[in-house]
Amino acid sequence: MTIPFKTETFRDDFTFSNSEAAIRRFPFPFDRDAYMYAVNIEQHMPGPAKSATEFPIDIDEHYVAEMADRDLVLKADPLRCQSLPHMMTAEWDLLELLMTSMARDYPEHFSLERSGREWHWINRPLGIDQRFTFEDPATLPLSPMEYITRQCQGDFCLLDQRDDNLWMDAGIVTTQADWSLDFDLGMNFIEWHGPVPLAHEIGVFERALKFLLNLQQGRPVRRLNWTMTINPRLDTSPENYHRWGIDRTTVTPDNVGDKVHLRVELQALWRLPRSNAIVFSIRCYLIKMRELVTQPKWARRLHRVLRDLPGELADYKGLTNYRETTVAWLSKYDDGAPTSPGFHPD
Amino acid sequence: MSGETIAVRVVAAEAITPTIKRLRMVARDGARLPPYSAGSHTVLTMASGERVIRNAYSLLGSTLAGGAYEVAVLRAPRSRGGSAFVHDHVGEGHELTLSVPINLFPLNRRARHHVLVAGGIGITPIGAMADELAKVNASFELHYAVRNEARGAFCGDLAGRYGERVRLYVSERQERLHVHDILMRQPLGTHLYVCGPEGMIGNVLADARALGWPETSLHAERFLAAAGGAPFALRLAKSGVATTVGEDQTLLEAIEAAGIEAPFSCRGGVCGECELPVVSADGEIDHRDHYLSAEEKAAGCKIMPCVSRLRGRELVLDL
Amino acid sequence: MPVVKSRPVWGRLAPSPFARRHLVFCEVAGLGAVERAFAGTDSIRQRTSLNLIVPPDFAPARSERLDALGFEAVHEFPSVETVLVRLRVSLSQAAMGTLLYLAGGEAFLDQATCLAEACGVAGDGVQTEHCGSTGRRVQCVHCKGMMADVTMSPVVCDHCGLHLTVRDHYSRRLGAFQGVCADAEAPGVLPEPTRIDA
Numbered sequence: 133m134t135i136p137f138k139t140e141t142f143r144d145d146f147t148f149s150n151s152e153a154a155i156r157r158f159p160f161p162f163d164r165d166a167y168m169y170a171v172n173i174e175q176h177m178p179g180p181a182k183s184a185t186e187f188p189i190d191i192d193e194h195y196v197a198e199m200a201d202r203d204l205v206l207k208a209d210p211l212r213c214q215s216l217p218h219m220m221t222a223e224w225d226l227l228e229l230l231m232t233s234m235a236r237d238y239p240e241h242f243s244l245e246r247s248g249r250e251w252h253w254i255n256r257p258l259g260i261d262q263r264f265t266f267e268d269p270a271t272l273p274l275s276p277m278e279y280i281t282r283q284c285q286g287d288f289c290l291l292d293q294r295d296d297n298l299w300m301d302a303g304i305v306t307t308q309a310d311w312s313l314d315f316d317l318g319m320n321f322i323e324w325h326g327p328v329p330l331a332h333e334i335g336v337f338e339r340a341l342k343f344l345l346n347l348q349q350g351r352p353v354r355r356l357n358w359t360m361t362i363n364p365r366l367d368t369s370p371e372n373y374h375r376w377g378i379d380r381t382t383v384t385p386d387n388v389g390d391k392v393h394l395r396v397e398l399q400a401l402w403r404l405p406r407s408n409a410i411v412f413s414i415r416c417y418l419i420k421m422r423e424l425v426t427q428p429k430w431a432r433r434l435h436r437v438l439r440d441l442p443g444e445l446a447d448y449k450g451l452t453n454y455r456e457t458t459v460a461w462l463s464k465y466d467d468g469a470p471t472s473p474g475f476h477p478d
Numbered sequence: 479m480s481g482e483t484i485a486v487r488v489v490a491a492e493a494i495t496p497t498i499k500r501l502r503m504v505a506r507d508g509a510r511l512p513p514y515s516a517g518s519h520t521v522l523t524m525a526s527g528e529r530v531i532r533n534a535y536s537l538l539g540s541t542l543a544g545g546a547y548e549v550a551v552l553r554a555p556r557s558r559g560g561s562a563f564v565h566d567h568v569g570e571g572h573e574l575t576l577s578v579p580i581n582l583f584p585l586n587r588r589a590r591h592h593v594l595v596a597g598g599i600g601i602t603p604i605g606a607m608a609d610e611l612a613k614v615n616a617s618f619e620l621h622y623a624v625r626n627e628a629r630g631a632f633c634g635d636l637a638g639r640y641g642e643r644v645r646l647y648v649s650e651r652q653e654r655l656h657v658h659d660i661l662m663r664q665p666l667g668t669h670l671y672v673c674g675p676e677g678m679i680g681n682v683l684a685d686a687r688a689l690g691w692p693e694t695s696l697h698a699e700r701f702l703a704a705a706g707g708a709p710f711a712l713r714l715a716k717s718g719v720a721t722t723v724g725e726d727q728t729l730l731e732a733i734e735a736a737g738i739e740a741p742f743s744c745r746g747g748v749c750g751e752c753e754l755p756v757v758s759a760d761g762e763i764d765h766r767d768h769y770l771s772a773e774e775k776a777a778g779c780k781i782m783p784c785v786s787r788l789r790g791r792e793l794v795l796d797l
Numbered sequence: 798m799p800v801v802k803s804r805p806v807w808g809r810l811a812p813s814p815f816a817r818r819h820l821v822f823c824e825v826a827g828l829g830a831v832e833r834a835f836a837g838t839d840s841i842r843q844r845t846s847l848n849l850i851v852p853p854d855f856a857p858a859r860s861e862r863l864d865a866l867g868f869e870a871v872h873e874f875p876s877v878e879t880v881l882v883r884l885r886v887s888l889s890q891a892a893m894g895t896l897l898y899l900a901g902g903e904a905f906l907d908q909a910t911c912l913a914e915a916c917g918v919a920g921d922g923v924q925t926e927h928c929g930s931t932g933r934r935v936q937c938v939h940c941k942g943m944m945a946d947v948t949m950s951p952v953v954c955d956h957c958g959l960h961l962t963v964r965d966h967y968s969r970r971l972g973a974f975q976g977v978c979a980d981a982e983a984p985g986v987l988p989e990p991t992r993i994d995a
Contacts, residue, residue: 211941218587221614294586295694295920312938318914318970326966346743346751349512349578350482370938370977374959377981408515408581453982590917666891667917690816690894694920 137196148364161356165436176352187237205306215302223277225404286415307366383454388461389422427477431465514579516610521577533560539606552599590667592618597674626650673699711792729783747785761790807927810834816896819845826929827900846870888916902930907972931994936973951979
């Protein structure tokens, strides 16, 4: 099936919106009426048809516009894409994973022909036709990681495994929820999770690390994470916080529906074969409150989650300035009726 | 079975020395086998009559691009069945099941220089490391100790491929591997990797520590060939199964033979995947793994059934 | 205040009898720690070289103190920058079995450990002890400018002029804490200044 790619922006005039189909496939992150940080890791198995997890790498109607936004971010700040020298093997592993997944699952948009080390890649939506030699960086216009991730939705980090830890030694990060690749590059798993409140106390990261160190090839895992963003801005980086932070003060009872967005990250992790590294992908989905309340169950549930969220978590996620206004707006859509278990709309 | 598996067929089986047999395997469905990193192992599942044998073997590095996997199996003098079965029964056309490659002995890619030390069959992961380092033009040297050249698998191959970066030490020719001298002259930022008999690993690591090498620069393949021991009774509390662990059987094998699924990965006491909670032990737990801490071993609440056992009458597990 | 795991944990110098060479880099404030750690270990002192930062305005009369150390060699440098040049050279020429010891203020330890890490010397290959200045090194996340010896948050960025809150988030690769705009959501309204060097 051909995806109708939209023309839209994630900055300035913010023309981003979701089609009805995109709303229905939105990866809503709450399976009950309350939220608490937990190791919610599950196998990254194929989900239902047309869902965000139908394929390991999800391409949707925002693909072309997101890639254009990524290009703008990288032009303004090249430090959003960095790789330490020992990560080249992992970069090729990542290129293979993304190209083979995209070509297999979206054959009308992407194709890959392999003849030994000679590869031929076609990306129709972006008008790219590239022949290159696998593992020969001189045959690509960019490093393998930057080349393929400029053609794939989601941020990607490559984690080197050594000394019984995972080290964030490469990545491309342009659609992040307020963290900096440039700052976190070279950190280990425990260090880059440093600023998360409450989680360390309950040993979440130690357990997650132990689990990931044994992650097997062919058995990727995923989890959902969430926050909120004012305006459909993909690039909410700390680097530009002095520019976008003010947006959080612009929420009024009249504009909640259009301005406030639930931001969900579908995070997936794969063991890479040649490098024994792990790729950590963070795929960002945005949905406006006005779009979200078209699903009554989601409206009731998000109202209850936001209303009851512990203060420290609200602060950490940067919601404090506009939480009350948003909860009040959502309360109009919550009649107090019980909600069914599970993520999916009724 | 724990984790992803691959159905393979043996396409070549060759005795490369009187005691080492090399198996070359391809996927039965003709698919490309996934690539892997140096130091990886795979667990071979073999059916010997009624009995299922699972042994972990390091993957050789010479076939990275060939779409086939190779392992080299030494006939263990006191084999509990695995290596003897490979030597006596596995030949061309034999069908086996492999786990996907798992790496518990990885290279540190940030090292400035790599010193590789192998003894005997320990060359299998070490040779794969040399392959990978040569491929990415990393700085390394390989020291390989064997009893005699005929018994040393791959001697000629390695010398041909890596030239002066390889030093061979043949004990029948009175050539001694003086690790101390080698470790004296390495640049700061070097990492050491050693695989071979337990005694050799211990000596090499002791030399390195005595010369002030930091722990983080030392890497050893600590795979244990699971050894047998006195039989004991086993009860699985949750499943309500009672059985006996035979003297040539591991605890994990006895659990599997009773038809109970238990997690595992390395089957060599390293990875921690098969950890099981102990309900009670009438006797003393014989911890043989490299995974549990000394405190955990002393507490006696957990056991790694792939290598550890009970010296006593009955073990009850929460499974 | 939650426990933040990215804060560097400095140690206490304890020379290893196994190391064949001992390289000490320190600020004057760290000299006491070096004297304490290396006291009574003649065989170690004979294999130890000291690289000391002595600012030009530092009072003399220290030579007796340095002689008393009984080290194989003592080299003096006028600034952190110059001693770091020597550190890089020393690490590139040293052999395994060499142990690195660092003693001084937080900003010096930040820079020296991150240089050592870049040279492949980390973990138990380097020992540290914090002495003297407790001011922290901070990087402005917006302009990437570095500031040494920051003691208060918020702080004005030396480079771009933004008011920065110092986050309790430390990068070993950069050897610095992260400074992020303090008044982005309420321009001109700054949080109460707090000491961050305690």
